[in-house]
Amino acid sequence: MLKIIIPTIMLIPLTWLSKSNMVWINSTIYSLVISMVCLPLMNQFCDNSLNLSMLFFSDSLSTPLLMLTTWLLPLMIIASQYHMNKESLARKKLYITMMILLQIFLIMTFSATELIMFYILFEATLVPTLIIITRWGGQTERLNAGIYFLFYTLAGSLPLLVALVYTQTTLGSLNMLLIQYLAEPTVHIWGDSLLWLAFMLAFMVKMPLYGLHLWLPKAHVEAPIAGSMVLAAILLKLGGYGMLRITAMLNPTINFMMYPFMMLSLWGMVMTSSICLRQTDLKSLIAYSSVSHMALVIMAILIQTPWSFMGATALMVAHGLTSSLLFCLANSNYERTHSRTMILARGLQTILPLMTAWWLLASLTNLALPPSINLIGELFVTVSMFSWSNFSIILLGINIVITALYTLYMLITTQRGKYTYHIHNIKPSYTRENTLMLLHLAPLLLLMIKPKIILGTMY
């Protein structure tokens, strides 16, 4: 694993020592090279994991997320070039350094063996993200957004620290590979419920669960494009990844503790999708759609069937790429009109047809069109939810329809119809932007061919 971590750390001196005209180029190219180095990790055993050292391991669950993380760094750097153009050289380098630092922590989080190391790095990802959101966000609301982001996540995860330390003293070890064997289901006492809550709330806040999702629209909307991308694509998946790892320890309490969270997720999924239909702010629409998709992931993880775990993993990877792509598309609108209001930049198909192609593909994957991997995720989750409870199909079906509704609403408002009268201000698409969209879409579409990679440990 060091062959990925050390080069990523070395990206920081690379950034600071580059000449002013080579900063973006160097960091983008070398972070792409690092993501190529990450690819051999895909060579997994089907019933075991690659135990690379005492500290790091990778199995079929962490590898797709790790790939997503390393793939996303060059994309973030490409996306940030426009709005960082006017800043001084030191600030540009500082921005890239924050992204690289976040990348280092994320790589270490996804490959951590010990749960407390996972926890420390999970918390460590908050600091660079806070700095990216608060320092380089656009509006004054970003201060509030940063505080909400930091404190929601911390308040949820501090009980997790206590629970992890307690479990270590009772179980003896928190090595992820061992706990599935060490933890035995026992007779339930009510303190177990509190312990379960302590474990799960941290990840629920991160996902986010519907009642605890207040930080997400703020943070996603106020963050600059790189911040939005990394938040939507990876940081939410940290919650899902944590939940998937920890549920190995949580029987049998989970069998009844899950009901409140299932209810919140089922209802929240429909609620947040419905809110998307009434949004005027484009980024806010995409942020709420993230909450909706992640509610599906939460439900899938809570019911703990093999199909649902496969669906959760696939949905996490697919949603990561799709959501990040949508944010990049929204950002291309923002760069042109300097406003996030959807109706200000409508009818774009007549002016930017290639961008419309990307919008179309992004919207199609967002509404889980077959045979995209989004569909695989949602389908597996829906089927396993149906087997858990027949009635849930009603809400799930409603959600799928509303997802299609708001996605098409977003597509039609921005692309179709008559263009606005201030249209002459809109510059044509840069090659950089088209590259960015293609680099998002290519994995998304290619994974259709072999979805086994993203189906996780239960395949």
Place this chain on the structure above:
Amino acid sequence: MNPLTLSLVLTTMISGTLIVMTSSHWFMTWVGFEMNMLAIIPLLTKEHNPRSTEAATKYFLTQATASMLLMMAAITNLLYTGHWSIMKLINPTASTMMTMALTMKLGLSPFHFWVPEVTQGIPLMSGLILLTWQKLAPLSVLYMIMPLINTNLLLTMSLMSIAIGGWGGLNQTQLRKIMAYSSIAHMGWMMAILTYNPTMTLLNLYLYIPMTITTFMLLMLSSATTTTSLSHMWNKLPLITMLILITMLSLGGLPPLTGFLPKWAIIQEMTKNNNILLPTLMTLLALLNLYFYTRITYTTSLTMFPTMNNMKIKWQFKNLKQTMQLPLMITISTLILPLAPIMMILE
């Protein structure tokens, strides 16, 4: 201050603390405390204004009361056991009184009222000495009498201190008061673990002192005493704004910075002793502390030019202050979490 006077005062202060640390007779402990207190009074009144005098008076009154309470506790112990030895403070009345005396010296709740007011009235350097060096003597005595302290009393006081340190600092814009409330909260953390595993108390102390020294050194570089004056720093010393950011986050106990290590160690020791609800409460209350540290970083570094700071640009003088020890202190205060296994040498 006249160098001769300064050296005399500092020597007395240091030797007072050393006498406390090395004594085995309660009388010598009292002597050490008194020497320490009397010597620091001139340091508190370095600037001759009424506010400093008020601060020095408040400090003197509380510390003298605490010393008297300490003497009373020692004499109560003498009454019941017949000796002055420090290690054998067996009588519960004496032990409780001694704990209260020492926590009064430390500025633990409910005896915390003097800390913000005294810290506010004195110059930054004296504030630094007050919040770091002055904690050493009482903590060493508490460490020595540790087995005989009433755990319930200490845990109540520490939980109250963490709560008060958190909530008290929320409404402050004066940096010295913020550091005072930070000190109250950190003392609370240190006292919570004292009766379970005093090594962790010492660990917290060894990390709290560098972090506080770093913060004060950063503040002294631009003589900033209010949040407003810190927000001017982006113009004069832009690198320092970044260092304030990470030092504040470290003080707040955010992983992966050093400040997380004592909190983690304390939580671990408390859960090993089956005390689970209390560390949860303590960490959640520590979030209040983190809030006002983050708020400081907002005005200082996270809202830098050109996006927005309403602060006027000041005349830029050449910076002549020495920053020699600063890199070392910054490194200690923020980067030594990976060295956590070295804690083993404290065992």
